[in-house]
Amino acid sequence: MSDxxxxxVEEAMAxxxxxxxxxxxxxxxxxxxxxxxxxxxxxxxLKSLSPEEKREFGKVLNGxxxxxxxxxxxxxxxxEESENSGPDIEAIDVTLPGVRALPGHRHPxxxxxxxxxxxxxxxxxxxxxxxxxxxxxYNFDALNTPDWHPARxxxxxxxxxxxxxxxxxxxxxxxxxxKEFGPPPLRAMTSGRCYRRDEIDASHFPIFHQLxxxxxxxxxxxxxxxxxxxxxxxxxxxxxxxxxxxxxxxxFTTPSAEVDVMFxxxxxxxxGAGMIRPEVLQAGGVDSEKWxxxxxxxxxDRMAMIRHGISDIRLMYENEEAFLRxx
Ligand code: PHE
Numbered sequence: 001m002s003d004x005x006x007x008x009v010e011e012a013m014a015x016x017x018x019x020x021x022x023x024x025x026x027x028x029x030x031x032x033x034x035x036x037x038x039x040x041x042x043x044x045x046l047k048s049l050s051p052e053e054k055r056e057f058g059k060v061l062n063g064x065x066x067x068x069x070x071x072x073x074x075x076x077x078x079x080e081e082s083e084n085s086g087p088d089i090e091a092i093d094v095t096l097p098g099v100r101a102l103p104g105h106r107h108p109x110x111x112x113x114x115x116x117x118x119x120x121x122x123x124x125x126x127x128x129x130x131x132x133x134x135x136x137x138y139n140f141d142a143l144n145t146p147d148w149h150p151a152r153x154x155x156x157x158x159x160x161x162x163x164x165x166x167x168x169x170x171x172x173x174x175x176x177x178x179k180e181f182g183p184p185p186l187r188a189m190t191s192g193r194c195y196r197r198d199e200i201d202a203s204h205f206p207i208f209h210q211l212x213x214x215x216x217x218x219x220x221x222x223x224x225x226x227x228x229x230x231x232x233x234x235x236x237x238x239x240x241x242x243x244x245x246x247x248x249x250x251x252f253t254t255p256s257a258e259v260d261v262m263f264x265x266x267x268x269x270x271x272g273a274g275m276i277r278p279e280v281l282q283a284g285g286v287d288s289e290k291w292x293x294x295x296x297x298x299x300x301d302r303m304a305m306i307r308h309g310i311s312d313i314r315l316m317y318e319n320e321e322a323f324l325r326x327x
Contacts, residue, residue: 008038009064016071022079029072039065105324109209109316112304113191116211119235123228125187125213130173132166132193139165142175142283143252158195158206166195170212171252171297174276177214178284184216184291191300202312209300214276216286216293222255225273225294233261233270236307248272252280253295263306270306271298 012032019025032038042061046054117127139145140152150156158166173190181188191211198204215224226245233241242262250256253274260267273296278288286293301313308327310316315323 005042005060005064008032008042009067012038012068013071016068016075019075019079022076022083025072025075025079032068033065033072039068102321102325105327107316107319107324108304108308108310108327109300111327112307113209113211113300115236116232116298116300116303117189117191119232120189120213123187123231125189125215127189127191128173128177129192130167130170130176130190132195133160133164134167134172136163136165138176139167139169139172142280143171144277144279144283145251149251156196158197168196169194169297170210171295173212174214174252174295175280175284178216178281178286184286184293185218186214186216186293189213200314202314203302205301205313205317207317208313210297211300212295212297214293214295216276216281216291218291220275220292220294222275222294225275225296228294229259229271229273229296236303237261237263248274250274252277259296261306268302268306270303271296273297 012028015028015031016025019028030037034040039061042064046057046061049057121127136152139157140147140149145152157168160166170190170192173188177186177188177190178184189212192209193207194210195207198206200206213228215228229243230241233243244260244262244267245257246260248256248258250272253272254277256272256274258269259271259273260269262268273294276293276295281288281291281293301316304310304316305313
């Protein structure tokens with residue numbers, strides 16, 4: 001009989017220890033100490049015993065009852081404590097820093113493009129997008145670039161299907177705009193990606209960005225071009241900006257100039273410019289006897305690099321977060 005009793009106590013202890021909640025613990029209590037519990041059925045055996053045996057067994061039963069009650073009470077206060085304190089506080093460390101969503105950053109190319117664009121819109125130029133896959137006609141022929149010109153060499157351009165090329169400069173928009181908008185006056189610009197088969201290094205990348213501008217009207221002169229360029233440069237680099245005009249050659253302008261800006265004690269080339277050649281006006285359907293125009297085109301990558309002190313064009317295209325986060 002005492003073996004059975006030991007087993008009963010062990011069973012009860014395991015039940016108590018395994019209880020996960022106060023409700024579960026109460027079920028265990030009813031199972032052992034309740035009116036129809038296991039201890040009651042043991043007590044029922046008392047009747048059939050002699051007075052001597054009764055006293056002995058009664059003691060044993062009391063011992064069992066007491067140890068179960070003690071274990072129940074202990075477990076009860078344990079469960080009460082953890083149920084009152086809510087979820088496992090060890091699992092939530094409120095002192096840990098949160099996961100912060102990093103704010104987005106505008107790419108220096110995009111901000112530079114938008115700034116140049118908005119200054120020129122302020123000066124009365126319209127903005128439109130033009131095709132990146134361009135015909136050889138608009139990219140070269142219409143711009144007085146005959147087919148023997150080195151710029152047309154396969155090594156400089158990416159050809160797609162026959163007669164089509166990824167535009168090598170945004171100047172390809174010039175005669176398209178003249179045709180599209182009809183008789184002058186016309187003040188127009190575009191910007192976007194250009195493509196050339198360059199070896200990649202710190203200042204060359206096969207994709208780069210340009211912004212091109214044309215103005216066509218009666219009596220437009222080089223002085224008008226200079227005035228617009230000074231307006232633009234002083235808005236970008238400050239009132240006391242210094243520009244330097246160097247004579248140059250482009251097939252589609254004459255006279256032509258390359259323009260440098262004085263920046264941090266150095267002359268840096270920022271754009272090409274000139275008066276639109278009569279051949280180009282004619283290719284755009286504009287009467288070159290009646291109208292004149294100027295054109296200029298600037299490299300946005302270079303402009304962004306100068307303004308932000310970026311030394312390697314490749315950084316502009318790698319989109320590394322650490323680089324972009326600076327802007
Ligand atoms: N398209 C020329 C270039 O890519 C720049 C330019 C534009 C020059 C307009 C004159 C007029 O270098």
